[in-house]
Amino acid sequence: MNVTMAIKRFNPETDKEPHVREYSVEVKPTDRVLDALMDITQNQDGTLGYRRSCAHGVCGSDAMRINGKEKLACKTLFQDLLESESDGATVEIEPLRHLPVQKDLMVDQGRFFEKFRSVKPYFVPRAEVPERGEYLQSPEERALFDEATKCINCAACYSACPILDKNPEFLGPQAIVAAARFVYDSRDAGLAPRLDALDTENGVWPCESHFECTRVCPRDIKITKLINLTKREIKKYREQRGEKTAEPKKG
């Protein structure tokens, strides 16, 4: 079947404004959006910019907005996007939001990864070496942070978040998921500095539970739930120490 790929193009070095360019592509219902993008760059227009690497939903590099929703191009089939298999459908493709466009569908992920790094997304070992040199953990303890290990840093949630529309300084859903991965790890000794990074005016507190991040996550991570659990953990931690959280007063 023939589809029109309406792609938002922008090269900050040469264009004043973004513009939409349409490409006609022959696809099968089981083709992925990434197949059509590769067809365009190989056969019609080699100047189209987009990222991709694994092509199998693992690396997170080809997240973009497809018909207004954040998705991985390599995991999105035309049969799941289009109502019928007849010719003439249009598929709209745009870059992710909340990050500056480098070229066409490629965004500058610098600020996204800066926020990710700010929550110390790595294991901090305890000072004392455990017996037999192993950090033991029960299956139940492991299950507590299993959900958060699935993140592939694709930034779909960052683009979908309505809080970042009004507050670009908000830490964003992905960084909180990355922090939760370690907050709930019984072996980790980095809780205090990690919670300090989260418990700030623009840390976890701006989240209003709109669930947009959860709706678009290609790994089906229950992001909003993890954010709310992290808020609860911060409150418990501060209460135990007789301290106040940085949560702004409501009203």
Ligand code: SF4
């Ligand atoms: S939480 Fe989900 S949507 Fe957000 S970066 Fe990770 S995989 Fe992507």
Ligand code: FES
């Ligand atoms: S190209 Fe790696 S997730 Fe799509």
